[in-house]
Amino acid sequence: MFIDFYYRLKQEGVPVSLTEWMTLMDALARGFAFSSLSAFYFLARAILVKSETNFDRYDLVFSRYFKGIETPEDILAAALAWLKSEKPLPAAPPTPAALLAQYNVEELRKLLAERIEEQKKEAVKEKRGGPFWIGTGGTSPFGESGSGGGVRLGGESNSMSAVKVAAERRYLDLRDDSITGVRQFEMALRALRQLSTKNEAPMDELDLDGTIDATSRKAGMLNIVWKRPRRNRMKVILLMDTSGSMLKFAQISRRLFTAVNRTTHFKDLRFYYFYNCVYDRVYANANHTQPVNTEHLFKTLNPEYRLIITGDATMNEHELLRPGGTISWNENNELSGLDWLKRLAKMYPHAAWLNPVPAANWTHYETIPPIREVFPMFELTPAGLEKAIQKLKTR
Amino acid sequence: MTTKPGEYKGTGDYIASADLQNIVNVAVALGRPLLIKGEPGTGKTLLAKSIADSLGLQLIIWNIKSTTKAQEGLYVYDTVQRLYDSQFGGCDVADIKQYIKLGKLGEAFAADKPVVLLIDEIDKADLEFPNDLLWELDIMNFYIPETKETIAAQNRPIVIITSNAEKELPDAFLRRCIFHYIEFPDKAMMRQIIAVHHPDLDQILLGQALEMFYTLRALNDLQKRPSTSELLDWVQALALGGVKPDKIATAIPLLGVLIKKDQDFATVLDQLHQKGSGDKAPTPYGVHNR
Structure with missing residues (x-):
C-alpha cells in the first residue's frame, strides 16, 4: 500500500525511478525518517525529487496520500511534557541511527500508525497511568523532541505538520509549466544548438594527435598542428505577433523576447514582427514602421534558419483565409494569410509556433486549428518552449 | 570507507535548517552525492565549507567552468611537456608518471583521510559532463591507462555538488544524487543569518532594512533580484554610513x-x-538593442 505513493508520484508526472525508490527504502531502514512524517516528507523529497520544478507535484501527491494521518506534533510534545512533569523519564540517550536499524520499513510504518492512534486517544482523555508507549520511550524511534540533529517530532522550526506543509504548495511558482521568469526560457533555449562541422570555424585549437603525428614524422622536431573547434551554428528567426489581442500576453511575450535576446550562443538571430498574421510584409521593429518584404526574408535568410513564431493565432476568419484580409489600412494582400504562412513553413522546415493561449482553449478559436495544420504549435510556457525546441532540433 | 565521519550539525557561521542538516547526514550515510540547488546567494557553496568544518575534514573544491572536461577532474596527462622534454631533454621521458597530474576528483580519491569534495557549479560545464563522471562517482575509482594504475578511493569522499540550474542535468546523474533545494530564507531565518555576520547591528535599522529588502524582492520584473550576500553588504554599509532607520x-x-x-x-x-x-500603459516589447 505504501508503494502506491510511488505510483501516484509517477502519475502526477514526477520522474521517479526504482533506483531512487530503493534508496529511499534503504534510508528508511536506517531510520533517517525518525518515524516522523515531517522528516519523511523531506527525506523522501530529497531522494525522489530531483528538481524544484517538481516540488509542487510532490506536495500535491504527498498531501493527498498522507491526508488524515498527520503527525500531531504539538500533541506529542505536550504529552511528553506532561509525562515528564509527572514522573521524570529515565535519562534517555539521544536516539542513534544505529538503534533504528533493527526496524524495517513496514514495522516502522506500523509503529508510527499505532503510535499516532495512541496519541490521539491520549490527547482526548488526558488520563493518568502510564500508557504503554512510555515504556519504550527511551529507545523508541520517535526520539525525544529537540535533542540531536535532524528533524524530530516537535522540533521547534516545524510547528506545521508535513501534510500541512505539503498542502501549502509553496513551490507552485517553481513548476516548469507555470509562467515564472526569463531564466526558465533561457534555459530551454540553451538546448537549441547545432555544432559546427570541421570546415567552418577558424583553426585555433591544439590538435594533440595531429601534433604528435607530425612531430614523429619530423623525427622528433616539435611540429604543432591546429584544428577547428566545434561551435554552435544555430541561426534563428523570431517572428512575433504584436497585434492588439496579444497585449494581454505582453508580459510573457516580453519575457521570451528578453530570454532570446540574452541568449548569446546563436550564430545569427533575427527579430521580426507582424500584425495579426503574416502577409506580404513583416516589420523590423515592434511599432511597424520599418516594413520588410516577406519575399526579402526568403531571399536573404536560407532554410537553415530555425523559425519561431509567437502569436495567439486568433483573428477573424477572413483575415486568415481571404486575400485582402489584412486589417492594416494601407496594405492589400493578394495571397491569403494562411497561404503566406504555408509559404513560410515551406521555406523554413524547422519551425514552431508558440501560442500564449492555453492549449486547452485552442479548439475554441476558429483560426487556431488551420494554423496548427501548417505549424506545429506549442504553449508559450517553459515546458512548451522545451518541446518546441526538441521539434526545432529534429525536423 | 574505513573511518566513519560524524554527524553534521551546522556550524557557528552557517545557519543550516534542520531538514538540510538531516539531508546532509542522509547523503553521507548513503554515500550518495548531494546535489544542492537554489537561488544565487543562498549559500550553496558555503554549505560544503560548513560541512567540512563541522566534521573536521579537509575540503577540496573543484570549480567548474564552461571549458572543464570530466577527464580533468581525474587526471591530466601533460603530453606537451613530455614532447618538449623529449626534444630538449631535462627529464627522463620514459617515466610517464611525472607527466600525470591528478585532478580534484583524483586528489579526493587519493587522500588517506575522508574529505569533502565540492563540485561547484556543475551546470557551467558541457551538457555531457555529469554523465562522464557517473561511473567514477559510483565506484569511486578510475584507471590511468598511461601508467596502468588504478586510483581507488580509500575513503568515500563526501561529494557536494552545486548547480545554478543553468542547464538541465541528465536523468541518470540525478538518479544517483540526493537533492536539496535551498529556499530563499524568510525574514526570521534572515535575521539569524545577519546576526551571525553582523552581531552588533541596531535592531531597528535591521528591521527597516529587512522590510525594504523583501519589498524589493517582491517587485515584478526585476532582472536580478537582490540576494543574501547583497543584503549583508547593504546592512553593513547602512550601519557604517550611520543611516537613520527612518530614512530607509x-x-x-x-x-x-x-x-x-x-x-x-x-x-x-x-x-x-x-x-x-x-501609470503609463506599458509597452509590450522591450527595445531591441542587439
Whole structure:
C-alpha cells in the first residue's frame, strides 16, 4: 500500500525511478525518517525529487496520500511534557541511527500508525497511568523532541505538520509549466544548438594527435598542428505577433523576447514582427514602421534558419483565409494569410509556433486549428518552449 | 570507507535548517552525492565549507567552468611537456608518471583521510559532463591507462555538488544524487543569518532594512533580484554610513549595493515612487538593442 505513493508520484508526472525508490527504502531502514512524517516528507523529497520544478507535484501527491494521518506534533510534545512533569523519564540517550536499524520499513510504518492512534486517544482523555508507549520511550524511534540533529517530532522550526506543509504548495511558482521568469526560457533555449562541422570555424585549437603525428614524422622536431573547434551554428528567426489581442500576453511575450535576446550562443538571430498574421510584409521593429518584404526574408535568410513564431493565432476568419484580409489600412494582400504562412513553413522546415493561449482553449478559436495544420504549435510556457525546441532540433 | 565521519550539525557561521542538516547526514550515510540547488546567494557553496568544518575534514573544491572536461577532474596527462622534454631533454621521458597530474576528483580519491569534495557549479560545464563522471562517482575509482594504475578511493569522499540550474542535468546523474533545494530564507531565518555576520547591528535599522529588502524582492520584473550576500553588504554599509532607520523606508539609501542593473534601478524607482500615480500603459516589447 505504501508503494502506491510511488505510483501516484509517477502519475502526477514526477520522474521517479526504482533506483531512487530503493534508496529511499534503504534510508528508511536506517531510520533517517525518525518515524516522523515531517522528516519523511523531506527525506523522501530529497531522494525522489530531483528538481524544484517538481516540488509542487510532490506536495500535491504527498498531501493527498498522507491526508488524515498527520503527525500531531504539538500533541506529542505536550504529552511528553506532561509525562515528564509527572514522573521524570529515565535519562534517555539521544536516539542513534544505529538503534533504528533493527526496524524495517513496514514495522516502522506500523509503529508510527499505532503510535499516532495512541496519541490521539491520549490527547482526548488526558488520563493518568502510564500508557504503554512510555515504556519504550527511551529507545523508541520517535526520539525525544529537540535533542540531536535532524528533524524530530516537535522540533521547534516545524510547528506545521508535513501534510500541512505539503498542502501549502509553496513551490507552485517553481513548476516548469507555470509562467515564472526569463531564466526558465533561457534555459530551454540553451538546448537549441547545432555544432559546427570541421570546415567552418577558424583553426585555433591544439590538435594533440595531429601534433604528435607530425612531430614523429619530423623525427622528433616539435611540429604543432591546429584544428577547428566545434561551435554552435544555430541561426534563428523570431517572428512575433504584436497585434492588439496579444497585449494581454505582453508580459510573457516580453519575457521570451528578453530570454532570446540574452541568449548569446546563436550564430545569427533575427527579430521580426507582424500584425495579426503574416502577409506580404513583416516589420523590423515592434511599432511597424520599418516594413520588410516577406519575399526579402526568403531571399536573404536560407532554410537553415530555425523559425519561431509567437502569436495567439486568433483573428477573424477572413483575415486568415481571404486575400485582402489584412486589417492594416494601407496594405492589400493578394495571397491569403494562411497561404503566406504555408509559404513560410515551406521555406523554413524547422519551425514552431508558440501560442500564449492555453492549449486547452485552442479548439475554441476558429483560426487556431488551420494554423496548427501548417505549424506545429506549442504553449508559450517553459515546458512548451522545451518541446518546441526538441521539434526545432529534429525536423 | 574505513573511518566513519560524524554527524553534521551546522556550524557557528552557517545557519543550516534542520531538514538540510538531516539531508546532509542522509547523503553521507548513503554515500550518495548531494546535489544542492537554489537561488544565487543562498549559500550553496558555503554549505560544503560548513560541512567540512563541522566534521573536521579537509575540503577540496573543484570549480567548474564552461571549458572543464570530466577527464580533468581525474587526471591530466601533460603530453606537451613530455614532447618538449623529449626534444630538449631535462627529464627522463620514459617515466610517464611525472607527466600525470591528478585532478580534484583524483586528489579526493587519493587522500588517506575522508574529505569533502565540492563540485561547484556543475551546470557551467558541457551538457555531457555529469554523465562522464557517473561511473567514477559510483565506484569511486578510475584507471590511468598511461601508467596502468588504478586510483581507488580509500575513503568515500563526501561529494557536494552545486548547480545554478543553468542547464538541465541528465536523468541518470540525478538518479544517483540526493537533492536539496535551498529556499530563499524568510525574514526570521534572515535575521539569524545577519546576526551571525553582523552581531552588533541596531535592531531597528535591521528591521527597516529587512522590510525594504523583501519589498524589493517582491517587485515584478526585476532582472536580478537582490540576494543574501547583497543584503549583508547593504546592512553593513547602512550601519557604517550611520543611516537613520527612518530614512530607509523613504529614500532607500545606497540602493546601488542591492541593485546592480540600470534597468532594475529604473524599475525600482518606478514601482516604488509612482505607485498608482498616472501609470503609463506599458509597452509590450522591450527595445531591441542587439
